[in-house]
Amino acid sequence: MKTIKTLTIAAAAALSLMSAASFAQTVSATSLTLDGAEAKIAAQAKQNGEQYRILEASNGNVVHMTAELYK
Template identity: 75%
Template sequence: MKTIKAMSIAAVAALSMMSAASIAKSVTVRSLTKDGTEAKIAAQAQQQSAQYKIIEASNGNVVHMTAELYK
């Protein structure tokens, strides 16, 4: 009985990690403008039939953005 419970817990843990990894993907892009950078993120999301949420942005000489793609 203990062996079955341990195997079940291990299987649930493995499946939960797999599904979390397949749901969100992080992408980082750079461009000269904010609009150009977001357009690159939107294009990547569209290629993967996903939506995106920008989680980080910074600018200096170029604009740098990181976004999560999710389905």
């Protein structure tokens, strides 16, 4: 019984240490410019009442940007 309590406490502690970023949503956008792609990401974040962090952006014929939305 003592082992079960210890494991339960350890699991609860581990879950409480998880950051809010682990529950973040990843979104992507494409545009002809970096500013355009970022504006689309910013609009998605604003619509959800969240902030964003750009994870990657690639530039070819169009810009593709991926970002993480978080509270």
